[in-house]
Amino acid sequence: MIRLISRRIEIGTGDGGISNLGFDKRGIVTSCRAVLLPRFGGPEVLEFRDNVAVPDLKPNQVLVRARAVSINPLDTRMRSGYGRSIFEPLLPLILGRDISGEVAAVGNSVKSLTVGQEVFGALHPTAVRGTYTDYAILAEDELAPKPGSLSHAEASAIPFAALTAWRALKSTARIREGHRVLVIGGGGAVGFSAIQLAVAAGCHVSTTCGGESISRILAAGAEQAVDYTIEDAEVALKGHFDVVLDTIGVPDTERMGISLLKKGGHYMTLQGEAASVTDRHGLAIGLPMAAAILLKKQIQYRYSHGIEYWWNYMRADAEGLHEIRRLSEAGKLQVPVDKTFPISQVREAHEAKDRRQIPGKVVLEID
Numbered sequence: 425m426i427r428l429i430s431r432r433i434e435i436g437t438g439d440g441g442i443s444n445l446g447f448d449k450r451g452i453v454t455s456c457r458a459v460l461l462p463r464f465g466g467p468e469v470l471e472f473r474d475n476v477a478v479p480d481l482k483p484n485q486v487l488v489r490a491r492a493v494s495i496n497p498l499d500t501r502m503r504s505g506y507g508r509s510i511f512e513p514l515l516p517l518i519l520g521r522d523i524s525g526e527v528a529a530v531g532n533s534v535k536s537l538t539v540g541q542e543v544f545g546a547l548h549p550t551a552v553r554g555t556y557t558d559y560a561i562l563a564e565d566e567l568a569p570k571p572g573s574l575s576h577a578e579a580s581a582i583p584f585a586a587l588t589a590w591r592a593l594k595s596t597a598r599i600r601e602g603h604r605v606l607v608i609g610g611g612g613a614v615g616f617s618a619i620q621l622a623v624a625a626g627c628h629v630s631t632t633c634g635g636e637s638i639s640r641i642l643a644a645g646a647e648q649a650v651d652y653t654i655e656d657a658e659v660a661l662k663g664h665f666d667v668v669l670d671t672i673g674v675p676d677t678e679r680m681g682i683s684l685l686k687k688g689g690h691y692m693t694l695q696g697e698a699a700s701v702t703d704r705h706g707l708a709i710g711l712p713m714a715a716a717i718l719l720k721k722q723i724q725y726r727y728s729h730g731i732e733y734w735w736n737y738m739r740a741d742a743e744g745l746h747e748i749r750r751l752s753e754a755g756k757l758q759v760p761v762d763k764t765f766p767i768s769q770v771r772e773a774h775e776a777k778d779r780r781q782i783p784g785k786v787v788l789e790i791d
Contacts (some may be wrong), residue, residue: 453559454478457473457558459520460476461516466778467774472768472770479561483531483532487530488560488561493546494786498521498719502517507550509702510702510707518526520655522555524543527541527561530573534564540571544576546745548566567750568749573752574752577764582617588694591737594740598694599625600627601626604627604628604630605630606667607619608669608677609632609677610633615671616637620645627633629646629647630665634680636783658680664685670691670692671693671694678691687731689729693734696737697717698711701717702768760784764788
């Protein structure tokens with residue numbers, strides 16, 4: 425059963441508003457606009473279509489009328505074929521993980537959210553029906569009330585990046601007050617979120633970044649920001665760390681991060697090899713091979729350096745999302761938005777990200 429849809433439905437007027445929405449006899453949305461990925465490739469493969477089906481809600485699910493969705497690196501990588509061993513049999517996909525909007529309908533077991541409420545949140549990385557659509561479906565624990573002080577565009581930039589950082593720092597490394605934390609690549613959305621989460625936890629934070637990010641990072645509370653383009657970060661960084669989060673994840677940053685860890689410390693990389701190995705060898709061979717690679721590294725570094733080694737991925741975390749909301753509401757966690765596009769210009773937005781014309785967050789707005 426579904427508790428009914430929102431207080432109002434907007435019908436397009438020919439000037440870019442919603443058009444071609446489908447409804448059943450109860451007034452429930454059954455189809456809407458969405459950006460589909462029918463095959464892997466460049467931005468030109470993305471198709472903005474009307475009349476894409478909206479599935480029925482499961483008891484724990486929420487239908488969200490999207491107002492803004494942000495573009496994550498995972499979106500552009502998936503579009504280009506990353507994770508094809510998982511996703512190719514499921515094409516066409518809808519890309520997108522982050523969302524900010526309003527609750528349009530809820531499944532019958534949903535208790536914490538109500539129709540008409542403004543929410544934000546993020547889908548799991550392997551979700552097939554993403555958020556580049558008028559109406560997205562998320563589980564109740566993937567959503568929280570939107571911070572009232574933020575616009576939908578600002579709110580949509582936060583959840584996926586901040587939850588990725590939360591999982592690394594809070595769930596895996598279990599940071600606490602007084603810990604020394606190094607974020608390699610603090611200028612990106614995940615890195616900047618990690619800096620703010622660690623500062624809020626009372627940690628001493630250092631980072632590497634490009635020169636254009638230094639003032640913003642220091643203003644967020646980092647104690648040291650090293651411009652890797654003009655300094656030898658390994659020499660410039662002071663002392664050793666309890667936790668290293670490597671958002672870059674190339675061999676040089678892995679070597680540096682591990683060399684700067686204290687014994688008993690945690691090294692976490694966002695560039696785990698599970699997807700790339702399964703893409704090369706297929707799921708049946710690739711998944712156990714990736715698990716073996718990770719286990720080998722964990723054993724190797726535990727015995728050679730006395731540290732814990734992890735591949736880090738975003739996971740839904742209701743407690744984490746509510747803490748992220750609280751920090752955002754208090755002005756202690758933000759992900760700056762560099763540019764917005766209407767969702768109808770999704771190809772142009774992806775092309776700008778591919779060409780690195782816009783270094784920061786890009787958001788698609790849905791009118």
